[in-house]
Amino acid sequence: MKNIQGIFTRLNNSAVVWSWAFNGFRLASGLFLLPLLLRKLPNEDLGIYYVFLRLIALTPIIDFGFSVSIGRYVSYAMGGATELKAQGIVPSEGHLPPNFALLGRLLFSYQHLYRYLSLATLVVLGIWGTYNVGLNVLETSSPNHTWIAWSVTLLAATLEIYFGWWGAFLRGMNQVVLAARLAVLGYALQLLLAAGLLLWGCGLLSLPIASLVGTMAQRFLARRHCLKLLGNNILSSQKSGEPSLLRLLWPNSWRVGLQFLSTYLGTAVPALIFAGLSGAAAFAAYGVSLQIMGICAGMASVWTTVKWPLVGQYRTRQDFTALRRMLWPRIWLQTATFVLLAGFAVTAGPLVLNWLSPDKELLPANWLYLLALTAFLELQFSFWTTLLSTENRIPSLWPTVATNIFALLLFVVLIRSTSLGFRALILAPLLAGCLFSYWYWPVAGAKNLQTRWLRFTFSRPP
Secondary structure, three states, X not given: OHHHHHHHHHHHOOHHHHHHHHHHHHHHHHHHHHHHHHHHOOHHHHHHHHHHHHHHOOHHHHHOOHHHHHHHHHHHHHOOOOOOOOOOOOOOOOOOOXXXXXXXXXXXXXXXXXXXXXXXXXXXXXXXXXXHHHHHHHHOOOHHHHHHHHHHHHHHHHHHHHHOHHHHHHHHOOOHHHHHXXXXXHHHHHXXXXXXXXXXXXXXXXXXXXXXXXXXXXXXHHHHHHXXXXXXXXXXXXXXXXXXXXXXXXXXXXXXXXXXXXXXXXXXXXXXXXXXXXXXXXXXXXXXXXXXXXXXXXXXXXXXXXXXXXXXXXXXXXXXXXXXXXXXXXXXXXXXXXXXXXXXXXXXXXXXXXXXXXXXXXXXXXXXXXXXXXXXXXXXHHHHHHHHHOOOOOOOHHHHHHHHHHHHHHHHHHHHHOOOXXXXXXXXXHHHHHHOHHHHHHHHHHHHOOOOHHHHHHOOOX
């Protein structure tokens, strides 16, 4: 009995288990919610839903990289850092206690900042998103219903920017398990509410409402736990959130923001162009296939994402031996998980979809394989560039910007001069990434760990 209780306690305190539970709900959205979408929404409404998702991808750009820096800077402060630099880190000597004064300055500076970013989200996404929805709204089953759904989506995106940074702050404090539990709670609520509303007949409006309720519940609880953990330690810092700290954080944040913007140009903009040219119904197959690969990549990345706060602390202490030891099994688990999930999706996905909804389809098999390959290479690219960014520098900025702009231009050339159609959405980013990003950053990342890529990948660190 004690052994069972001990196993349960260990599992309950495992960040990987809770992150897997979160991604299990993401998988459930593919296994249960996606079939409901396929059955309850006509092709045109399903297509406009994926247009919504492409538009919401703009929010990290409006955030302009500050949300990425939150976890990094908070992990430095938790590792005992006495100060922050615009670029690079100030190593701490030994194992120092958390710097609560610095945590307080970060907390109140981000509070001040995100008030303005949420207003920018409402304006920018309101204009750009409304324009793109208007291109296809008349194709949907109920244009008025579609406009209401877009309005709720816009509200959810605005509130996500206003409150969303609390979760990153909580993870940066190395409360990864707690943050994962809250994510599971929020996503479970979102999944159940979306399924209930779809069954009730709310159609396209079901998902925006569920997203709004689920994410707000999660963010409110994350805020409450952050303030509880910091307690009286930050009361003396309440007036310290002056603009000078934000100016210190700006050099890396604008770099991350520009990188996000280029990614949006290289992926979301081509998808919106294709939807505008071909219609929402033609976009549905690509949207469903992309969502499935996103679920596979999200579940695989759990093995590494739960360790980023600890990576920041090891960086502060310059402990590269511990970094290599911790990351080696994680990247192999990430790779194996993606290959297994994507392999199952590619082989069994079309059969399952045909059984669930014969009038819906995935991409043809050969192109589904290429989409899976692109998702795998993006997963590796994301891991290594994120690892490099934990040094508080963004060396991948300009190569990534150039790669994404090239992908956009290549897509425009292919869509205008060939009959590839949706295939251009897959070929353009794959070819652009293979030129540089997909092979260079693994080599550079391994060198940053003071080893070589082949040695790190195929030889377990002692």
